[in-house]
Amino acid sequence: MSLRAGENAIAGSGEMFLEKDEVFARADCNVYDFHTKRLHNALQAYPIIRIGPNWLSFGRSQAAKDIYGYTSKNVKAGPYDVMSEGGANLNNISEKSIHSARRRTVASSYAPKNIEVWEPKVAASILDLKAQVDRRCVNKTVFDGVHWFFLFSVEAVIKIMLSKDMYFLRNGTDHIYFTDETGKERAVRSIDRFHAVQRAASTVIWDTEHLAYWQKLTNTFSTKYADNWQAGKDANAALGSLVKERLQRHENGEELNDLFQPLVGNIKGEDAGVSFKDQVAEVEQAVGAGTDGPAGSITMTMYYLLRNRHTLVKLREELDAALITEDTVAPWEKVKSLPYLRACIDEALRLSPPVAANLIRRTPPGTSTVIDGEVIPPNTNVSISAYTAHRDPTVFEEPERYEPERWLAKGSDRLKEMLAVFIPFSAGTRGCIGRNISALMQMTCVATLVFWYEFELEEEGWEMEFEEWFNLWPLRLPMRARRREVV
Numbered sequence: 001m002s003l004r005a006g007e008n009a010i011a012g013s014g015e016m017f018l019e020k021d022e023v024f025a026r027a028d029c030n031v032y033d034f035h036t037k038r039l040h041n042a043l044q045a046y047p048i049i050r051i052g053p054n055w056l057s058f059g060r061s062q063a064a065k066d067i068y069g070y071t072s073k074n075v076k077a078g079p080y081d082v083m084s085e086g087g088a089n090l091n092n093i094s095e096k097s098i099h100s101a102r103r104r105t106v107a108s109s110y111a112p113k114n115i116e117v118w119e120p121k122v123a124a125s126i127l128d129l130k131a132q133v134d135r136r137c138v139n140k141t142v143f144d145g146v147h148w149f150f151l152f153s154v155e156a157v158i159k160i161m162l163s164k165d166m167y168f169l170r171n172g173t174d175h176i177y178f179t180d181e182t183g184k185e186r187a188v189r190s191i192d193r194f195h196a197v198q199r200a201a202s203t204v205i206w207d208t209e210h211l212a213y214w215q216k217l218t219n220t221f222s223t224k225y226a227d228n229w230q231a232g233k234d235a236n237a238a239l240g241s242l243v244k245e246r247l248q249r250h251e252n253g254e255e256l257n258d259l260f261q262p263l264v265g266n267i268k269g270e271d272a273g274v275s276f277k278d279q280v281a282e283v284e285q286a287v288g289a290g291t292d293g294p295a296g297s298i299t300m301t302m303y304y305l306l307r308n309r310h311t312l313v314k315l316r317e318e319l320d321a322a323l324i325t326e327d328t329v330a331p332w333e334k335v336k337s338l339p340y341l342r343a344c345i346d347e348a349l350r351l352s353p354p355v356a357a358n359l360i361r362r363t364p365p366g367t368s369t370v371i372d373g374e375v376i377p378p379n380t381n382v383s384i385s386a387y388t389a390h391r392d393p394t395v396f397e398e399p400e401r402y403e404p405e406r407w408l409a410k411g412s413d414r415l416k417e418m419l420a421v422f423i424p425f426s427a428g429t430r431g432c433i434g435r436n437i438s439a440l441m442q443m444t445c446v447a448t449l450v451f452w453y454e455f456e457l458e459e460e461g462w463e464m465e466f467e468e469w470f471n472l473w474p475l476r477l478p479m480r481a482r483r484r485e486v487v
């Protein structure tokens, strides 16, 4: 069957796939909604759905390889181009040669050989996280895991990116303190501001042609939007101040080994030729992704473990055999190859990918493209959400079940099929560059928590709720902790 954009499927009204009354509700950026899940449910009846005037969303996992894989000729376009106007970074650069050049510039700093540089930074944050959990062990005080796992992630990733310790965990807040351009002392909440601007941008960015108009309109008529647009400026100013401080340290002759260094210059002392605006944009991307990704994944791993106690018991057996009491923080060397730990995390990423949404790609001009057996015309926006790809029952048996064991069938054809459509980090040349950093953060953090504490949900059977804009955020994880007798 040959498809022209706009044919087949059911018409949505933009990426958000809104129903009429929701258009007004979301217009005030106020509604917690899991639109990818709603779209997924609709895809059970239609294999492809048109979710925008020129945008097709696919429902069968095989489409993932054709859309995002290494052999795909599809490109990033549309909203990514708009985003790059505020500063070009690895994620939003569409043009292939410019993207490859930027990726080459930073690639070595993201490489696994640097884990030994990142590990002490991550471990220090895990110790501070433990100190906070310890306080809550007294009287078994209920605490919100989401709050603390997000603080852990943002603090660790800022250290890895900029060699700067923000002490978010010790202070219990995500405030960045800085002096702005006008000399005013400011305190800006980082996670809060990153998230607020997503609430505004993700509703209007799809209409790239009229974006400026939507920004003006929403800014004028909605106080909520106005605050959320302001959040983008606040986050940019706060991270800009951290970048200036980092550049000053470089000027002062400090030799810092972090993700930022290649954006300044290489080991031969040659200038990297990256503008200040782009440097800030790169920091925004890495800090934003490095916060929401690991925090979402750690939260959801803990949530699924607590809801499926037999998996927690099994993971603890694996950790008890691998770790000793001297391991106040689980060392990477001891946990990196633990199969069940990895499987528990991957299974949480499968069911609740932190980037669940339809990541837009454009088919090449001049020639049609085949996606999941369908002939798609040139210049068509196409996507499949990780949420949907990961729930294909022909690949993942009983897809709604949290079953880490499914990842353990090493070398089997089934495992190969699963890995081919497992896309929490997207895939191909535009796949996540931060996977090694994520693995370090996720595995050492989850291993330490499960080894040292007994956890329970505040209420048995409690169910997670999400808020989704570009990224998928778990809302709360009310839990209690008790120190284990570790011998």
Ligand code: HEM
Pocket: 090, 091, 092, 103, 157, 285, 286, 287, 289, 290, 291, 292, 293, 294, 297, 353, 354, 355, 359, 423, 424, 425, 426, 429, 430, 431, 432, 433, 434, 435, 437, 438
């Ligand atoms: C569990 C953790 C994470 C998940 C699930 C995740 C997911 C993703 C996804 C889905 C993309 C593709 C985005 C798109 O096509 O629009 C991406 C790209 C990217 N991520 Fe991650 N990410 C994670 C952690 C990190 C970390 C820790 C960093 C950096 C410290 C990072 C930095 C980036 C960058 C720079 C890109 C753009 C890559 C490019 O296009 O060349 N991510 N990530």
